[in-house]
Amino acid sequence: MKLSHKLVMVSAAVLMGVSPLVGASQAVVEAAPKKTTTSAKSTGTIVLGRNAYVYFANGKRNKNYKFDGKTWPVIGKGASLKTAGLKTINGVDYYDIGGGNYIKAANVATLNGKKVTASTSSTTKVKTVKLTKNAYVYSKTGVRIKSAATLKKGTTIKYYGTKKIKGKQYFKLANNQFVKTANAKVATEEVQDDMTMINIVKNSIIYDGNGSAYEPKQKIIKGAQYVALKAKQIDGKWYYMIGNSDAGEQWIKAVNTTLASGKALIPDTTPDNVSQDDVDADSTIAILSQKTNTYDGNGVATSNTFNAGQRLRVSSLRYIWVASENKAELFYELSSAPKGYFIKQSAVSSISGKPLNATNTADEARLGGVVATANDKANLNTAIKDSATVKVSDSYKLSAKTARDAYDAAITAGQVAANSDKSSLLQVNNALSAINNAKAALNGAKIKVASLASLTTSEADQIINLAATVNGVATSQVQFANNNQNLIITQSNGLVQTLNVSDYAG
Numbered sequence: 001m002k003l004s005h006k007l008v009m010v011s012a013a014v015l016m017g018v019s020p021l022v023g024a025s026q027a028v029v030e031a032a033p034k035k036t037t038t039s040a041k042s043t044g045t046i047v048l049g050r051n052a053y054v055y056f057a058n059g060k061r062n063k064n065y066k067f068d069g070k071t072w073p074v075i076g077k078g079a080s081l082k083t084a085g086l087k088t089i090n091g092v093d094y095y096d097i098g099g100g101n102y103i104k105a106a107n108v109a110t111l112n113g114k115k116v117t118a119s120t121s122s123t124t125k126v127k128t129v130k131l132t133k134n135a136y137v138y139s140k141t142g143v144r145i146k147s148a149a150t151l152k153k154g155t156t157i158k159y160y161g162t163k164k165i166k167g168k169q170y171f172k173l174a175n176n177q178f179v180k181t182a183n184a185k186v187a188t189e190e191v192q193d194d195m196t197m198i199n200i201v202k203n204s205i206i207y208d209g210n211g212s213a214y215e216p217k218q219k220i221i222k223g224a225q226y227v228a229l230k231a232k233q234i235d236g237k238w239y240y241m242i243g244n245s246d247a248g249e250q251w252i253k254a255v256n257t258t259l260a261s262g263k264a265l266i267p268d269t270t271p272d273n274v275s276q277d278d279v280d281a282d283s284t285i286a287i288l289s290q291k292t293n294t295y296d297g298n299g300v301a302t303s304n305t306f307n308a309g310q311r312l313r314v315s316s317l318r319y320i321w322v323a324s325e326n327k328a329e330l331f332y333e334l335s336s337a338p339k340g341y342f343i344k345q346s347a348v349s350s351i352s353g354k355p356l357n358a359t360n361t362a363d364e365a366r367l368g369g370v371v372a373t374a375n376d377k378a379n380l381n382t383a384i385k386d387s388a389t390v391k392v393s394d395s396y397k398l399s400a401k402t403a404r405d406a407y408d409a410a411i412t413a414g415q416v417a418a419n420s421d422k423s424s425l426l427q428v429n430n431a432l433s434a435i436n437n438a439k440a441a442l443n444g445a446k447i448k449v450a451s452l453a454s455l456t457t458s459e460a461d462q463i464i465n466l467a468a469t470v471n472g473v474a475t476s477q478v479q480f481a482n483n484n485q486n487l488i489i490t491q492s493n494g495l496v497q498t499l500n501v502s503d504y505a506g
Contacts, residue, residue, distance in 0.1 A: 135180065288307070298323070
């Protein structure tokens with residue numbers, strides 16, 4: 001792609017050492033002259049207030065934006081660029097940076113040295129409700145979730161529609177949670193598209209503005225999504241404000257959340273220990289609140305440590321059973337060196353970039369981390385022993401070959417889990433579940449006929465279909481013989497198999 005603009009105020013030697021993220025003061029892009037219908041007030045120099053993607057004139061992202069033979073998929077916060085004007089694409093405002101490329105106005109901090117006003121950026125309607133009363137949280141069946149604290153009046157929460165449960169109307173929140181519409185009202189005012197939404201990824205205690213937990217303790221269960229009104233540090237740890245009512249402010253620890261969308265309220269600077277390659281919208285960066293060890297996949301601490309304040313790129317969030325503490329904890333898996341290791345979520349002060357949700361539950365981690373005892377294997381061994389009876393039943397013998405093979409494979413895997421002295425509770429439970437599911441899929445049964453001596457055409461067709469299914473052959477390979485007392489199956493290799501009709505009908 002040949003660009004029609006050039007970099008100024010930066011030498012080629014400097015660019016050679018820069019990875020594909022243009023940072024503050026690294027580049028000034030001068031747009032090529034082009035016709036525009038926009039006001040002169042929107043032309044000049046813009047400075048980015050956050051990392052920004054580059055887009056084409058049709059609003060599609062330009063993932064291969066090139067300059068000087070290099071690809072720049074993201075332009076860094078603080079970068080200064082020349083603009084030919086403001087353009088609206090699909091209802092969203094963009095700044096033209098030349099060569100048919102555009103930057104969203106929402107990512108721009110200043111224009112010609114002046115702060116960009118809200119009118120310059122696009123707006124959108126975010127579906128939120130504001131609690132007018134203290135409110136309980138309910139399940140999809142209308143049962144109160146007692147592990148969830150009473151949500152406080154004044155809290156603003158994102159919602160995904162309404163639902164009538166047992167005759168009463170509810171707002172649907174994230175994670176199949178509900179609050180009664182009688183306790184909230186829809187916030188219909190327009191808000192900026194950088195409104196900050198956060199996901200609650202860990203059960204969170206509510207604090208006052210001084211960092212003291214309310215008594216009795218109030219808790220928000222994971223899975224909810226809130227509007228973060230502001231953020232601040234209390235005793236060196238970051239907190240988000242999610243409510244402000246007559247009863248006082250409500251704050252939760254940022255470490256228990258991920259950024260869902262909108263403006264980042266917690267500063268996001270890049271220290272030397274994270275390369276520019278690590279910083280893009282598809283990465284997740286964890287900032288450590290304390291010095292911490294790394295852990296292996298079994299929850300055992302290693303000798304490798306990181307200091308407080310370090311930023312680490314992470315790829316997943318999961319529960320791991322920590323045998324030494326006899327509990328399951330949330331860990332982030334490192335995608336930067338050393339790979340294949342983990343850091344505790346409790347050692348992380350904040351997360352930026354792509355949000356991560358736990359890939360398993362605490363109970364699954366517990367079951368996977370505890371070695372099964374002989375007593376734990378009792379039901380599995382019973383199911384394995386029962387297979388001898390199952391295999392002589394019509395439900396097994398007359399099921400499709402694929403169903404029988406699945407059951408046989410489940411029994412074999414179950415035997416491996418039962419015989420190993422290292423099998424975890426999760427492996428044993430999964431093996432038992434696989435056997436039970438495969439057994440439930442065995443649906444074989446004889447074709448009911450009025451008389452084997454005088455079969456109707458329909459009965460004969462059903463018998464042939466069943467025999468073909470059970471033996472894994474085409475119906476054309478099955479024929480009646482010996483006055484309809486036998487079935488002959490001719491295999492593709494020429495071998496002939498004789499079966500009794502009475503084994504398939506009665």
